Amino acid sequence: MSAPQVYQLSLGPLTGLAFSADRSQIATCPANNDVQVYNKGGPDGWELNQTLSEHDKVITSISWAPQTNRIVTCSQDRNAYVWTLNEQGEWKPVLVLLRINRAATCVRWSPREDKFAVGNGARSVAVCSFDEENNWWTSKHLKKPLRSTVLSIDWHPNNVLLAAGSADAKARVFSAFIKGVDAKPEPTVWGEKLPFNTVCGEFASPNGGWVHDVSFSPSGDLLAFASHDSSISIVYPSGPGQPPSAIQVIRSTSLPYTSLTFTTESALVAAGHDCQPVLFQGSESGWEKIKSLDDTSAAGKGMTPQATGASRFGGAGPGRLQSEAFNRFRQADTRGSAGVGSSGADGVPAAGGELKTVHQNTITGLEPYEWAADGSVVKVYTIGRDGRLAIWTV
Numbered sequence: 001m002s003a004p005q006v007y008q009l010s011l012g013p014l015t016g017l018a019f020s021a022d023r024s025q026i027a028t029c030p031a032n033n034d035v036q037v038y039n040k041g042g043p044d045g046w047e048l049n050q051t052l053s054e055h056d057k058v059i060t061s062i063s064w065a066p067q068t069n070r071i072v073t074c075s076q077d078r079n080a081y082v083w084t085l086n087e088q089g090e091w092k093p094v095l096v097l098l099r100i101n102r103a104a105t106c107v108r109w110s111p112r113e114d115k116f117a118v119g120n121g122a123r124s125v126a127v128c129s130f131d132e133e134n135n136w137w138t139s140k141h142l143k144k145p146l147r148s149t150v151l152s153i154d155w156h157p158n159n160v161l162l163a164a165g166s167a168d169a170k171a172r173v174f175s176a177f178i179k180g181v182d183a184k185p186e187p188t189v190w191g192e193k194l195p196f197n198t199v200c201g202e203f204a205s206p207n208g209g210w211v212h213d214v215s216f217s218p219s220g221d222l223l224a225f226a227s228h229d230s231s232i233s234i235v236y237p238s239g240p241g242q243p244p245s246a247i248q249v250i251r252s253t254s255l256p257y258t259s260l261t262f263t264t265e266s267a268l269v270a271a272g273h274d275c276q277p278v279l280f281q282g283s284e285s286g287w288e289k290i291k292s293l294d295d296t297s298a299a300g301k302g303m304t305p306q307a308t309g310a311s312r313f314g315g316a317g318p319g320r321l322q323s324e325a326f327n328r329f330r331q332a333d334t335r336g337s338a339g340v341g342s343s344g345a346d347g348v349p350a351a352g353g354e355l356k357t358v359h360q361n362t363i364t365g366l367e368p369y370e371w372a373a374d375g376s377v378v379k380v381y382t383i384g385r386d387g388r389l390a391i392w393t394v
Contacts, residue, residue: 002393004293006358007045009038010387015059016073017365017383021066025049029059030387035073035083037091054081054093061106065113072096074104074118080128082116082137096137098126106152112159114181119150125164127176127196142174142197152213156220160185160194163223165211171225171233173201189221189237200240206231206249212258212272217265218375224268226257232270236284246284259366263377263394269293271363271382275355277392293380293392296356361385 009017009028016029024040035052057076064071071083071091078100081093098104102121109116115129118139123146126139148168155162162176175194177185190200201223205211209228216223223235230252238245255273262268263279267290271277276294280287354360363384369391370379381391 003295004358004393005045005391007389008387009046009383009389012387013361013385014364014383014387014389016062017381017389018062018064018071018367019369019381020064021069023369026389027052027062027064027071028383029062029073031058033057033059033075033077035059035062035071050091052083052091052093055079057103060104061108063107063109063116065109068113070109070113072107072109072116074098074107074120076103078103078120080104080107080118080126080137094136096128096139098128098139099141100124100126102149105150108153108155110155110159110176111157114159115176115178117153117155117162117176119153119164119166121149123148123150123166125150125153125162125174125176127162127178129178129181140178140196142176144197145199145202146172148210151211154214154216156188156190156216157218158185158188158220161188161190161200161216161220163214163216163225165214165225167210169205169208169210169227171203171205171211171214171223171235172199173223174199187240189239191240201235201237201244203233203235203244203247205229206233206251209256212256213260215261215268217262219265222262222265224260224262226260226270226272228256230254230256232257232260232268232280232287234268234282234287248282248284248287250280250282250287250289252289259363259382261366261368261377261380263368263380267394269366269377269380269392269394271366273362275357275359275361275363275384277363277366277380277382279394293394294357294359358390359384359386359388 010030013031028036033055037050038046039049055075059075062073074080080096083091100120100122104120106119118126125142128137128139131138150166152165160177165171175198205227207229212226214225232250234248236246257270258272260270267281279290363382365383368377369381372378
């Protein structure tokens with residue numbers, strides 16, 4: 001298993017990250033109201049180039065259009081901005097009229113980059129297109145039957161269909177067709193006549209957990225969504241207006257997954273609170289876990305939170321174990337954190353200790369990084385609450 005490329009971009013959480021088309025630049029959201037744009041290079045792998053300041057509150061999501069080279073950001077301040085690079089090499093914002101009264105939670109460019117969608121806490125998805133006459137971006141809202149905050153979105157390859165996962169424990173497929181922007185779409189397994197806000201599919205989380213992320217397969221004929229009940233569901237639609245031919249559910253004993261992406265029609269990678277990306281493969285007859293992309297047995301990564309007893313404390317006796325456990329929890333209580341410690345006397349680890357995974361906290365984002373000639377994803381990248389960026393070979 002090849003080791004991932006790992007970069008420490010922030011001491012705090014990363015709420016979003018996007019790569020430029022040639023992978024020479026990244027734009028990051030370090031859990032504040034600024035966007036930091038880095039160029040590849042420097043002693044740490046990335047060198048800060050510009051800081052984009054326009055939002056008033058924490059930026060929640062970011063998306064970089066590879067062909068038109070535009071960045072779109074959204075924030076808890078209920079606004080979104082489209083950033084364009086001018087001739088002087090500076091990023092300039094253009095206002096987006098979202099018309100929402102709650103925080104924006106997620107944003108993503110459409111495949112043709114002529115519109116983008118913004119999920120939000122106002123129980124809607126704002127589908128935005130450019131108004132040349134007024135030189136700003138306007139929005140139309142997908143509302144029914146959304147009943148809670150939209151947590152994730154993903155575009156179908158045809159540039160019209162849009163998947164949304166929300167806190168009402170449902171994943172849905174909508175038509176985001178905008179007259180004058182989109183050409184009439186070809187019929188798909190999701191539908192034929194697709195006026196704006198047509199609901200092409202609605203799927204419930206197996207045990208009622210809110211839906212963290214949604215993802216279309218490369219062809220757009222499958223939909224996967226990850227729920228807070230530690231499950232991943234893969235939907236196989238049978239045709240317009242018909243119930244799915246199959247819904248395969250992967251139930252996990254691990255912590256919930258928060259992000260996922262297809263690598264081929266029969267494989268996907270998921271990651272989340274378990275701090276490691278996991279590869280799954282399957283078909284309409286069933287799916288299974290293949291492996292973790294992280295080598296959790298590697299030495300030097302620290303201790304897993306599941307490690308207990310003598311193996312964790314170097315063979316210490318019961319009394320020593322109780323004393324060490326008491327000191328560990330007391331320090332966490334007084335300092336507000338267990339900290340990251342090193343080995344103390346007799347080989348007993350000090351309070352804290354690292355996980356045996358590359359990421360030391362929840363993975364908050366997972367996206368494709370590199371593709372093969374046949375269109376399959378060969379590398380993915382992840383970001384986490386530990387401020388790290390990791391690039392993995394699938």
